Amino acid sequence: MLVIIDYDAGNTYNVKKAFDYLKIPTTLTADPQQIKNCDGMILPGVGAFGPAMATLQERGLANLIKHEALAGKPLLGICLGMQMLFENSTEYGNHAGLGLIPGKVVAFPTETNYRVPQMGWNQNQLLQSKKDFDFLANEYTYFVHSYYVKCDLKYIVTAADYGVQVPALVRRQQIYGTQFHPEKSGAVGLRVLQTFAQKAVAK
Amino acid sequence: MLAKRIIPCLDVDQGRVKKGVNFLNLTDVGDPAEIAAEYQRQGADELVFLDITATNQRRKTMTEVVEQVSRQVFMPLTVGGGITSIAEIQALLKAGADKISLNSAAISNPSLITAGAKKFGNQCIVVAIDVKTDQASGKHFVYTHGGRQKTSFEAVEWAKRAVNLGAGELLITSMDQDGMKTGFAIDLYRKLGAAVDVPIIASGGAGNLQDFVDVFQQADVAGALAASVFHYRELTIAQVKESLKQAGVVIR
Numbered sequence: 001m002l003v004i005i006d007y008d009a010g011n012t013y014n015v016k017k018a019f020d021y022l023k024i025p026t027t028l029t030a031d032p033q034q035i036k037n038c039d040g041m042i043l044p045g046v047g048a049f050g051p052a053m054a055t056l057q058e059r060g061l062a063n064l065i066k067h068e069a070l071a072g073k074p075l076l077g078i079c080l081g082m083q084m085l086f087e088n089s090t091e092y093g094n095h096a097g098l099g100l101i102p103g104k105v106v107a108f109p110t111e112t113n114y115r116v117p118q119m120g121w122n123q124n125q126l127l128q129s130k131k132d133f134d135f136l137a138n139e140y141t142y143f144v145h146s147y148y149v150k151c152d153l154k155y156i157v158t159a160a161d162y163g164v165q166v167p168a169l170v171r172r173q174q175i176y177g178t179q180f181h182p183e184k185s186g187a188v189g190l191r192v193l194q195t196f197a198q199k200a201v202a203k
Numbered sequence: 204m205l206a207k208r209i210i211p212c213l214d215v216d217q218g219r220v221k222k223g224v225n226f227l228n229l230t231d232v233g234d235p236a237e238i239a240a241e242y243q244r245q246g247a248d249e250l251v252f253l254d255i256t257a258t259n260q261r262r263k264t265m266t267e268v269v270e271q272v273s274r275q276v277f278m279p280l281t282v283g284g285g286i287t288s289i290a291e292i293q294a295l296l297k298a299g300a301d302k303i304s305l306n307s308a309a310i311s312n313p314s315l316i317t318a319g320a321k322k323f324g325n326q327c328i329v330v331a332i333d334v335k336t337d338q339a340s341g342k343h344f345v346y347t348h349g350g351r352q353k354t355s356f357e358a359v360e361w362a363k364r365a366v367n368l369g370a371g372e373l374l375i376t377s378m379d380q381d382g383m384k385t386g387f388a389i390d391l392y393r394k395l396g397a398a399v400d401v402p403i404i405a406s407g408g409a410g411n412l413q414d415f416v417d418v419f420q421q422a423d424v425a426g427a428l429a430a431s432v433f434h435y436r437e438l439t440i441a442q443v444k445e446s447l448k449q450a451g452v453v454i455r
Contacts, residue, residue: 010323012297017274047324117326117371120425121206121248121455140206142279144326146299146403161204184279184301186243196361 005036010046018183040200045080049089074200083179090161103151124158141180208248208426245440254284273299320369328353330370377407384410392422411444
Protein backbone atom coordinates (compact mmCIF):
# COMPACT_ATOMS: atom_id res chain seq x y z
CA MET A 1 0.00 0.00 0.00
CA LEU A 2 1.11 3.53 -0.84
CA VAL A 3 0.47 6.35 1.56
CA ILE A 4 -0.22 9.95 0.56
CA ILE A 5 0.92 12.09 3.46
CA ASP A 6 -2.06 14.11 4.66
CA TYR A 7 -1.11 17.57 5.89
CA ASP A 8 -3.70 19.72 4.09
CA ALA A 9 -1.56 20.33 1.01
CA GLY A 10 -3.51 21.84 -1.87
CA ASN A 11 -2.98 19.09 -4.44
CA THR A 12 -3.55 16.10 -2.14
CA TYR A 13 -6.94 15.14 -3.56
CA ASN A 14 -5.83 15.46 -7.17
CA VAL A 15 -2.84 13.22 -6.47
CA LYS A 16 -5.20 10.68 -4.92
CA LYS A 17 -7.55 10.90 -7.91
CA ALA A 18 -4.69 10.21 -10.31
CA PHE A 19 -3.76 7.03 -8.42
CA ASP A 20 -7.46 6.04 -8.26
CA TYR A 21 -7.69 6.44 -12.03
CA LEU A 22 -4.67 4.14 -12.38
CA LYS A 23 -6.37 1.68 -10.00
CA ILE A 24 -3.38 1.86 -7.67
CA PRO A 25 -4.52 1.67 -4.04
CA THR A 26 -3.43 4.59 -1.87
CA THR A 27 -4.38 5.78 1.63
CA LEU A 28 -4.53 9.43 2.53
CA THR A 29 -3.27 9.55 6.11
CA ALA A 30 -1.17 11.24 8.78
CA ASP A 31 -1.25 8.16 11.02
CA PRO A 32 2.33 7.20 12.01
CA GLN A 33 1.54 3.49 12.16
CA GLN A 34 0.16 3.43 8.60
CA ILE A 35 3.14 5.42 7.37
CA LYS A 36 5.50 2.95 9.06
CA ASN A 37 3.70 -0.01 7.51
CA CYS A 38 3.32 1.28 3.94
CA ASP A 39 5.36 0.29 0.85
CA GLY A 40 5.97 3.84 -0.29
CA MET A 41 5.21 7.45 0.63
CA ILE A 42 3.98 10.31 -1.52
CA LEU A 43 4.51 13.83 -0.24
CA PRO A 44 2.32 16.31 -2.16
CA GLY A 45 2.57 20.05 -1.77
CA VAL A 46 1.43 23.42 -3.03
CA GLY A 47 2.07 26.76 -1.38
CA ALA A 48 4.87 28.22 0.70
CA PHE A 49 7.83 26.24 2.05
CA GLY A 50 7.97 27.55 5.64
CA PRO A 51 4.34 26.94 6.66
CA ALA A 52 4.33 23.51 4.96
CA MET A 53 7.44 22.36 6.85
CA ALA A 54 5.97 23.79 10.07
CA THR A 55 2.79 21.77 9.56
CA LEU A 56 4.77 18.57 8.94
CA GLN A 57 6.73 19.20 12.13
CA GLU A 58 3.70 20.04 14.26
CA ARG A 59 2.10 16.76 13.24
CA GLY A 60 5.29 14.85 13.98
CA LEU A 61 5.54 13.85 10.31
CA ALA A 62 8.85 15.45 9.34
CA ASN A 63 11.03 13.15 11.47
CA LEU A 64 8.93 10.12 10.62
CA ILE A 65 9.16 10.65 6.84
CA LYS A 66 12.87 11.29 7.17
CA HIS A 67 13.42 8.20 9.30
CA GLU A 68 11.44 5.95 6.94
CA ALA A 69 13.14 7.33 3.82
CA LEU A 70 16.61 6.91 5.33
CA ALA A 71 15.69 3.34 6.22
CA GLY A 72 15.10 2.68 2.52
CA LYS A 73 11.38 3.29 1.99
CA PRO A 74 10.52 4.74 -1.45
CA LEU A 75 9.42 8.38 -1.30
CA LEU A 76 8.05 10.65 -4.00
CA GLY A 77 7.84 14.38 -3.34
CA ILE A 78 5.68 16.44 -5.70
CA CYS A 79 6.24 20.17 -6.39
CA LEU A 80 6.62 21.76 -2.94
CA GLY A 81 6.87 18.18 -1.62
CA MET A 82 9.92 17.73 -3.87
CA GLN A 83 11.45 21.01 -2.69
CA MET A 84 11.04 19.89 0.93
CA LEU A 85 13.30 16.88 0.25
CA PHE A 86 16.24 19.31 0.10
CA GLU A 87 18.23 21.01 2.87
CA ASN A 88 16.76 24.48 2.97
CA SER A 89 14.74 27.15 1.20
CA THR A 90 15.02 30.93 1.06
CA GLU A 91 11.29 31.41 0.41
CA TYR A 92 10.21 34.22 2.78
CA GLY A 93 13.14 33.73 5.17
CA ASN A 94 15.35 30.73 5.66
CA HIS A 95 13.69 27.41 6.37
CA ALA A 96 15.18 23.97 6.94
CA GLY A 97 13.83 21.16 4.77
CA LEU A 98 13.92 17.40 5.30
CA GLY A 99 17.55 17.28 4.15
CA LEU A 100 17.18 13.97 2.32
CA ILE A 101 18.94 15.27 -0.81
CA PRO A 102 21.79 17.83 -0.70
CA GLY A 103 20.72 21.10 -2.28
CA LYS A 104 18.75 24.28 -1.70
CA VAL A 105 15.60 25.97 -2.92
CA VAL A 106 16.01 29.50 -4.30
CA ALA A 107 13.94 32.12 -6.13
CA PHE A 108 14.15 32.45 -9.91
CA PRO A 109 16.73 35.15 -10.73
CA THR A 110 15.02 38.44 -11.64
CA GLU A 111 17.52 39.32 -14.37
CA THR A 112 16.35 36.59 -16.77
CA ASN A 113 13.09 38.46 -17.52
CA TYR A 114 11.11 35.23 -17.41
CA ARG A 115 7.63 35.64 -15.96
CA VAL A 116 7.26 34.30 -12.42
CA PRO A 117 5.62 32.01 -11.41
CA GLN A 118 6.67 29.61 -14.13
CA MET A 119 3.20 28.36 -14.99
CA GLY A 120 2.64 25.92 -17.82
CA TRP A 121 3.99 22.96 -19.77
CA ASN A 122 7.76 22.75 -20.07
CA GLN A 123 9.94 20.16 -21.79
CA ASN A 124 11.97 17.56 -19.91
CA GLN A 125 15.56 17.05 -21.01
CA LEU A 126 16.95 13.72 -19.95
CA LEU A 127 20.27 14.41 -18.22
CA GLN A 128 20.99 10.86 -17.20
CA SER A 129 19.52 7.59 -18.31
CA LYS A 130 17.78 5.78 -15.50
CA LYS A 131 15.88 3.45 -17.84
CA ASP A 132 12.69 3.59 -15.75
CA PHE A 133 12.21 7.33 -16.38
CA ASP A 134 13.71 7.57 -19.88
CA PHE A 135 10.18 7.93 -21.28
CA LEU A 136 10.23 11.51 -19.96
CA ALA A 137 12.84 12.55 -22.54
CA ASN A 138 11.49 15.54 -24.53
CA GLU A 139 8.03 15.19 -22.96
CA TYR A 140 6.19 18.23 -21.64
CA THR A 141 4.92 18.25 -18.05
CA TYR A 142 3.01 20.87 -16.07
CA PHE A 143 4.94 23.22 -13.76
CA VAL A 144 3.71 25.87 -11.33
CA HIS A 145 6.36 27.40 -9.09
CA SER A 146 8.27 30.57 -8.15
CA TYR A 147 11.27 28.86 -6.52
CA TYR A 148 13.48 26.11 -7.89
CA VAL A 149 16.08 23.62 -6.67
CA LYS A 150 19.83 24.05 -6.97
CA CYS A 151 21.62 20.75 -6.48
CA ASP A 152 24.44 18.59 -7.81
CA LEU A 153 23.88 17.29 -11.35
CA LYS A 154 24.16 13.72 -10.12
CA TYR A 155 20.70 14.01 -8.53
CA ILE A 156 18.99 15.43 -11.63
CA VAL A 157 17.33 12.89 -13.92
CA THR A 158 15.43 15.42 -16.07
CA ALA A 159 15.56 19.22 -16.20
CA ALA A 160 13.58 21.98 -17.88
CA ASP A 161 14.87 25.28 -19.25
CA TYR A 162 13.35 28.43 -17.77
CA GLY A 163 16.25 30.84 -18.13
CA VAL A 164 17.97 28.65 -15.56
CA GLN A 165 18.20 24.87 -15.44
CA VAL A 166 15.19 23.73 -13.42
CA PRO A 167 15.53 20.22 -11.94
CA ALA A 168 12.29 18.51 -13.01
CA LEU A 169 12.75 14.94 -11.77
CA VAL A 170 15.37 14.33 -9.09
CA ARG A 171 16.52 11.11 -7.51
CA ARG A 172 18.75 9.98 -4.70
CA GLN A 173 18.60 6.22 -4.26
CA GLN A 174 14.91 5.37 -3.66
CA ILE A 175 13.96 8.99 -2.98
CA TYR A 176 12.33 10.79 -5.93
CA GLY A 177 10.98 14.26 -6.48
CA THR A 178 9.17 15.99 -9.32
CA GLN A 179 9.03 19.77 -9.57
CA PHE A 180 6.19 19.32 -12.07
CA HIS A 181 2.75 18.04 -11.16
CA PRO A 182 2.44 14.48 -12.50
CA GLU A 183 -1.23 14.51 -11.45
CA LYS A 184 -1.80 17.39 -13.90
CA SER A 185 0.52 16.29 -16.71
CA GLY A 186 -1.76 14.06 -18.76
CA ALA A 187 -0.75 10.54 -19.79
CA VAL A 188 2.97 11.09 -19.27
CA GLY A 189 2.36 12.34 -15.75
CA LEU A 190 0.25 9.31 -14.90
CA ARG A 191 3.09 7.14 -16.13
CA VAL A 192 5.46 8.82 -13.66
CA LEU A 193 3.11 7.93 -10.80
CA GLN A 194 2.68 4.39 -12.11
CA THR A 195 6.44 3.90 -12.44
CA PHE A 196 7.02 5.07 -8.87
CA ALA A 197 4.23 2.81 -7.58
CA GLN A 198 5.68 -0.22 -9.38
CA LYS A 199 9.11 0.43 -7.90
CA ALA A 200 7.68 0.89 -4.42
CA VAL A 201 5.60 -2.28 -4.50
CA ALA A 202 8.31 -4.37 -6.17
CA LYS A 203 10.79 -3.37 -3.53
CA MET B 204 11.18 26.31 -23.13
CA LEU B 205 7.75 26.85 -21.73
CA ALA B 206 5.08 25.90 -24.27
CA LYS B 207 2.30 28.28 -25.25
CA ARG B 208 -1.04 27.07 -23.93
CA ILE B 209 -4.22 26.42 -25.91
CA ILE B 210 -7.20 26.66 -23.60
CA PRO B 211 -10.80 25.74 -24.49
CA CYS B 212 -13.44 27.45 -22.35
CA LEU B 213 -16.69 25.75 -21.33
CA ASP B 214 -19.79 27.63 -20.17
CA VAL B 215 -21.55 25.59 -17.50
CA ASP B 216 -25.20 26.16 -16.60
CA GLN B 217 -26.64 24.11 -13.75
CA GLY B 218 -24.03 21.43 -14.14
CA ARG B 219 -24.32 21.13 -17.95
CA VAL B 220 -22.23 22.64 -20.71
CA LYS B 221 -24.53 25.18 -22.24
CA LYS B 222 -23.17 26.35 -25.58
CA GLY B 223 -23.74 23.87 -28.33
CA VAL B 224 -20.86 21.50 -28.54
CA ASN B 225 -21.12 19.55 -31.72
CA PHE B 226 -17.79 17.83 -32.09
CA LEU B 227 -18.93 14.85 -30.11
CA ASN B 228 -21.15 12.12 -31.29
CA LEU B 229 -22.38 11.49 -27.78
CA THR B 230 -25.80 10.75 -26.46
CA ASP B 231 -25.26 13.36 -23.80
CA VAL B 232 -23.47 16.25 -25.47
CA GLY B 233 -23.84 18.54 -22.50
CA ASP B 234 -21.86 16.47 -20.01
CA PRO B 235 -18.88 18.51 -18.78
CA ALA B 236 -16.74 15.47 -17.92
CA GLU B 237 -17.21 13.89 -21.37
CA ILE B 238 -16.47 17.14 -23.16
CA ALA B 239 -13.42 17.76 -20.95
CA ALA B 240 -12.15 14.25 -21.72
CA GLU B 241 -12.57 14.89 -25.46
CA TYR B 242 -10.56 18.12 -25.19
CA GLN B 243 -7.89 16.20 -23.30
CA ARG B 244 -7.70 13.71 -26.18
CA GLN B 245 -7.39 16.58 -28.64
CA GLY B 246 -4.38 17.96 -26.74
CA ALA B 247 -5.79 20.90 -24.75
CA ASP B 248 -3.25 22.31 -22.27
CA GLU B 249 -5.74 23.55 -19.73
CA LEU B 250 -9.51 23.94 -19.34
CA VAL B 251 -11.52 26.90 -18.11
CA PHE B 252 -15.00 26.32 -16.70
CA LEU B 253 -17.20 29.35 -16.47
CA ASP B 254 -20.25 29.00 -14.21
CA ILE B 255 -23.11 30.93 -15.76
CA THR B 256 -25.82 29.56 -13.47
CA ALA B 257 -27.83 32.28 -11.80
CA THR B 258 -29.41 30.35 -8.92
CA ASN B 259 -28.63 29.80 -5.26
CA GLN B 260 -27.70 26.19 -5.90
CA ARG B 261 -24.94 27.23 -8.26
CA ARG B 262 -21.83 26.65 -6.17
CA LYS B 263 -22.75 23.18 -5.04
CA THR B 264 -23.47 22.12 -8.62
CA MET B 265 -20.21 23.57 -9.93
CA THR B 266 -18.27 21.82 -7.18
CA GLU B 267 -19.77 18.52 -8.31
CA VAL B 268 -18.80 19.24 -11.92
CA VAL B 269 -15.19 19.93 -10.93
CA GLU B 270 -15.14 16.82 -8.75
CA GLN B 271 -16.30 14.69 -11.69
CA VAL B 272 -14.02 16.22 -14.30
CA SER B 273 -10.92 15.94 -12.12
CA ARG B 274 -11.43 12.19 -11.71
CA GLN B 275 -10.71 11.55 -15.37
CA VAL B 276 -9.00 14.61 -16.79
CA PHE B 277 -5.41 15.27 -15.75
CA MET B 278 -4.57 18.81 -16.72
CA PRO B 279 -4.94 22.17 -15.00
CA LEU B 280 -8.54 23.24 -14.39
CA THR B 281 -9.55 26.86 -13.88
CA VAL B 282 -12.99 27.70 -12.53
CA GLY B 283 -14.67 31.09 -12.66
CA GLY B 284 -18.04 32.80 -12.59
CA GLY B 285 -19.67 34.47 -9.61
CA ILE B 286 -17.14 33.41 -6.97
CA THR B 287 -17.18 35.86 -4.07
CA SER B 288 -15.66 34.21 -0.98
CA ILE B 289 -12.67 32.30 0.38
CA ALA B 290 -15.01 29.48 1.40
CA GLU B 291 -16.20 29.07 -2.21
CA ILE B 292 -12.62 29.11 -3.47
CA GLN B 293 -11.61 26.48 -0.92
CA ALA B 294 -14.51 24.18 -1.83
CA LEU B 295 -13.67 24.37 -5.54
CA LEU B 296 -9.97 23.72 -4.94
CA LYS B 297 -10.78 20.76 -2.75
CA ALA B 298 -13.04 19.43 -5.51
CA GLY B 299 -10.11 19.48 -7.94
CA ALA B 300 -9.77 22.99 -9.38
CA ASP B 301 -6.21 24.29 -9.69
CA LYS B 302 -6.96 27.94 -10.28
CA ILE B 303 -9.84 30.23 -9.47
CA SER B 304 -10.79 33.06 -11.76
CA LEU B 305 -12.22 36.21 -10.16
CA ASN B 306 -13.90 38.90 -12.24
CA SER B 307 -16.65 41.15 -10.85
CA ALA B 308 -15.85 40.20 -7.24
CA ALA B 309 -12.24 41.26 -7.73
CA ILE B 310 -13.44 44.77 -8.62
CA SER B 311 -16.07 45.10 -5.90
CA ASN B 312 -13.91 43.44 -3.24
CA PRO B 313 -10.21 43.63 -4.21
CA SER B 314 -9.16 42.26 -0.81
CA LEU B 315 -10.49 38.88 -1.99
CA ILE B 316 -7.55 38.70 -4.44
CA THR B 317 -5.07 39.24 -1.62
CA ALA B 318 -6.82 36.92 0.82
CA GLY B 319 -6.99 34.17 -1.81
CA ALA B 320 -3.36 34.61 -2.84
CA LYS B 321 -2.18 34.52 0.77
CA LYS B 322 -4.12 31.40 1.61
CA PHE B 323 -3.71 29.40 -1.59
CA GLY B 324 -0.73 31.03 -3.35
CA ASN B 325 -0.58 33.59 -6.17
CA GLN B 326 -0.51 30.82 -8.77
CA CYS B 327 -4.03 29.92 -7.76
CA ILE B 328 -5.67 33.32 -8.25
CA VAL B 329 -6.46 34.38 -11.80
CA VAL B 330 -8.02 37.78 -12.29
CA ALA B 331 -10.28 37.85 -15.35
CA ILE B 332 -10.70 41.24 -16.98
CA ASP B 333 -13.30 42.05 -19.63
CA VAL B 334 -12.15 44.99 -21.71
CA LYS B 335 -13.96 47.21 -24.19
CA THR B 336 -12.49 50.08 -26.16
CA ASP B 337 -14.12 53.49 -25.87
CA GLN B 338 -14.40 54.55 -29.49
CA ALA B 339 -14.18 58.30 -28.77
CA SER B 340 -11.06 58.24 -26.57
CA GLY B 341 -9.50 54.93 -27.66
CA LYS B 342 -9.14 54.00 -23.99
CA HIS B 343 -9.60 50.40 -22.85
CA PHE B 344 -12.19 50.25 -20.08
CA VAL B 345 -12.91 47.36 -17.72
CA TYR B 346 -16.44 45.95 -17.62
CA THR B 347 -18.01 43.67 -15.02
CA HIS B 348 -21.09 41.45 -14.61
CA GLY B 349 -20.60 39.58 -17.85
CA GLY B 350 -19.81 42.76 -19.74
CA ARG B 351 -23.00 44.55 -18.73
CA GLN B 352 -21.53 47.14 -16.36
CA LYS B 353 -18.88 49.66 -17.31
CA THR B 354 -16.36 50.66 -14.64
CA SER B 355 -14.13 53.72 -14.48
CA PHE B 356 -11.01 51.52 -14.51
CA GLU B 357 -8.68 51.41 -17.48
CA ALA B 358 -7.39 47.95 -18.34
CA VAL B 359 -3.67 48.56 -17.79
CA GLU B 360 -4.28 50.38 -14.52
CA TRP B 361 -6.54 47.63 -13.15
CA ALA B 362 -4.23 44.86 -14.40
CA LYS B 363 -1.27 46.35 -12.53
CA ARG B 364 -3.33 46.77 -9.40
CA ALA B 365 -4.65 43.19 -9.57
CA VAL B 366 -1.09 41.86 -9.84
CA ASN B 367 0.04 44.00 -6.91
CA LEU B 368 -2.87 42.62 -4.90
CA GLY B 369 -1.74 39.05 -5.60
CA ALA B 370 -3.07 37.84 -8.96
CA GLY B 371 -0.75 35.17 -10.40
CA GLU B 372 -2.26 35.26 -13.87
CA LEU B 373 -4.54 37.51 -15.91
CA LEU B 374 -7.25 36.29 -18.27
CA ILE B 375 -8.01 39.20 -20.57
CA THR B 376 -11.08 39.11 -22.78
CA SER B 377 -11.47 41.72 -25.47
CA MET B 378 -15.19 42.40 -25.71
CA ASP B 379 -14.57 44.23 -29.00
CA GLN B 380 -13.21 41.06 -30.55
CA ASP B 381 -15.31 38.50 -28.70
CA GLY B 382 -17.46 36.51 -31.13
CA MET B 383 -16.15 38.48 -34.11
CA LYS B 384 -13.69 35.82 -35.25
CA THR B 385 -11.41 38.51 -36.69
CA GLY B 386 -8.39 37.83 -34.49
CA PHE B 387 -7.18 38.64 -31.00
CA ALA B 388 -6.78 42.23 -29.75
CA ILE B 389 -3.02 42.25 -30.18
CA ASP B 390 -2.43 45.91 -29.29
CA LEU B 391 -4.22 45.43 -25.98
CA TYR B 392 -2.08 42.39 -25.11
CA ARG B 393 1.10 44.25 -26.02
CA LYS B 394 0.21 47.07 -23.66
CA LEU B 395 -0.71 44.70 -20.86
CA GLY B 396 2.31 42.47 -21.44
CA ALA B 397 4.62 45.44 -20.98
CA ALA B 398 2.79 46.56 -17.83
CA VAL B 399 2.73 43.37 -15.76
CA ASP B 400 5.09 40.43 -15.26
CA VAL B 401 2.62 37.59 -14.59
CA PRO B 402 1.39 35.29 -17.39
CA ILE B 403 -1.40 36.70 -19.58
CA ILE B 404 -4.06 34.62 -21.31
CA ALA B 405 -5.62 36.16 -24.41
CA SER B 406 -9.31 35.62 -25.01
CA GLY B 407 -11.78 36.80 -27.61
CA GLY B 408 -11.62 36.90 -31.38
CA ALA B 409 -10.11 33.57 -32.45
CA GLY B 410 -11.49 32.69 -35.87
CA ASN B 411 -8.79 30.94 -37.86
CA LEU B 412 -5.38 29.30 -37.51
CA GLN B 413 -3.45 32.49 -38.33
CA ASP B 414 -5.14 34.34 -35.44
CA PHE B 415 -3.40 32.05 -32.96
CA VAL B 416 -0.04 32.42 -34.73
CA ASP B 417 -0.42 36.21 -34.76
CA VAL B 418 -1.22 36.63 -31.08
CA PHE B 419 1.72 34.47 -29.99
CA GLN B 420 4.18 36.04 -32.42
CA GLN B 421 3.12 39.64 -31.91
CA ALA B 422 2.34 39.79 -28.19
CA ASP B 423 3.91 38.26 -25.08
CA VAL B 424 1.00 36.07 -23.98
CA ALA B 425 1.30 32.68 -22.28
CA GLY B 426 -1.88 31.20 -23.65
CA ALA B 427 -4.87 31.69 -25.91
CA LEU B 428 -8.40 30.84 -24.90
CA ALA B 429 -11.27 30.12 -27.25
CA ALA B 430 -14.75 28.68 -27.03
CA SER B 431 -16.84 28.55 -30.17
CA VAL B 432 -14.16 27.67 -32.73
CA PHE B 433 -13.43 24.55 -30.71
CA HIS B 434 -17.02 23.74 -29.70
CA TYR B 435 -18.30 23.87 -33.25
CA ARG B 436 -15.17 22.15 -34.48
CA GLU B 437 -14.36 24.89 -36.94
CA LEU B 438 -10.84 24.22 -35.71
CA THR B 439 -9.46 21.32 -33.71
CA ILE B 440 -6.83 21.86 -31.07
CA ALA B 441 -4.51 19.57 -33.03
CA GLN B 442 -4.86 21.80 -36.12
CA VAL B 443 -4.11 24.93 -34.11
CA LYS B 444 -1.05 23.31 -32.57
CA GLU B 445 0.24 22.00 -35.88
CA SER B 446 -0.06 25.44 -37.44
CA LEU B 447 1.72 27.05 -34.46
CA LYS B 448 4.47 24.48 -34.70
CA GLN B 449 4.95 25.24 -38.42
CA ALA B 450 5.24 28.92 -37.51
CA GLY B 451 7.94 28.17 -34.93
CA VAL B 452 5.83 28.80 -31.84
CA VAL B 453 6.74 26.42 -28.99
CA ILE B 454 3.82 24.16 -28.19
CA ARG B 455 3.43 20.87 -26.40
